[in-house]
Amino acid sequence: MCVMAKAESKSSSSLIVPGGTTSACWSCGEMREAHFCSACGKVQPPVPVDYFTFFDVPRKLNIDAAKLEREFYELSRRLHPDIYAQAETREQQWSLEQSSLLNDAYRTLKDPVKRTEYLLRIEGVELEEQSKAATEKARATGEVKKQVVPPDLLEEVFELNMQLEELRAQKKMGEDDPALIEEIGRQKLELEEKHETLLKELKGHWNEWDKLVDSGTEQERRKVLAQMLDLLNRRNYLRNLVRDVNEVLEG
Numbered sequence: 001m002c003v004m005a006k007a008e009s010k011s012s013s014s015l016i017v018p019g020g021t022t023s024a025c026w027s028c029g030e031m032r033e034a035h036f037c038s039a040c041g042k043v044q045p046p047v048p049v050d051y052f053t054f055f056d057v058p059r060k061l062n063i064d065a066a067k068l069e070r071e072f073y074e075l076s077r078r079l080h081p082d083i084y085a086q087a088e089t090r091e092q093q094w095s096l097e098q099s100s101l102l103n104d105a106y107r108t109l110k111d112p113v114k115r116t117e118y119l120l121r122i123e124g125v126e127l128e129e130q131s132k133a134a135t136e137k138a139r140a141t142g143e144v145k146k147q148v149v150p151p152d153l154l155e156e157v158f159e160l161n162m163q164l165e166e167l168r169a170q171k172k173m174g175e176d177d178p179a180l181i182e183e184i185g186r187q188k189l190e191l192e193e194k195h196e197t198l199l200k201e202l203k204g205h206w207n208e209w210d211k212l213v214d215s216g217t218e219q220e221r222r223k224v225l226a227q228m229l230d231l232l233n234r235r236n237y238l239r240n241l242v243r244d245v246n247e248v249l250e251g
């Protein structure tokens with residue numbers, strides 16, 4: 001599953017630990033948990049695992065948020081670099097690395113959208129690049145934005161873009177039309193509502209995915225991943241559109 005597991009399986013004393021990686025404690029040689037040795041309790045060097053494995057949970061999208069939070073605080077406490085101030089240099093270093101990994105893993109998994117995007121990434125599915133930075137870079141270099149308009153929004157977006165153009169032109173002339181501003185504001189609200197609705201729809205896909213993790217075929221799983229990708233791309237598109245509208249309204 002991961003490179004490290006293969007590399008370490010060469011050692012005959014290696015044992016299986018949660019998450020499918022194999023290792024023995026660097027200090028006492030006993031079997032160890034993901035972060036600490038279960039025999040002597042010493043912090044272990046981080047192994048390259050995904051965030052689900054880091055928390056020793058299956059790759060599912062419905063998660064027990066309260067349990068994740070408890071584990072996070074428990075691990076934060078046990079991995080805290082202050083505890084290792086008197087320890088060997090390498091242990092100090094590992095506690096720092098593990099703490100940093102812990103923070104990244106927790107921040108990613110606790111957030112519903114970040115969690116889904118992360119799952120897609122580790123399953124090899126890439127989202128369209130739609131960050132603000134990418135959009136600005138595209139504008140600056142005159143490139144056409146790669147973003148594809150979701151088909152169900154084509155008409156609306158076309159109309160809205162015309163109105164935004166009009167308002168931009170008006171603002172340049174130092175005037176603005178209150179009726180136009182009101183109309184654009186109304187459409188912005190609708191887009192925001194759609195953006196919210198998509199989150200509910202996403203959770204429906206989670207349930208399908210979670211069932212398929214244990215019993216589905218690769219093809220079935222790919223299908224749900226593709227649906228989630230499409231949904232997140234649409235959602236990002238809406239978010240960027242609302243951002244553009246705000247820029248014009250406030251500009």
Ligand SMILES: [Zn+2]
Pocket residue numbers: 025026027028029030037038039040041042
């Ligand atoms: Zn040990």
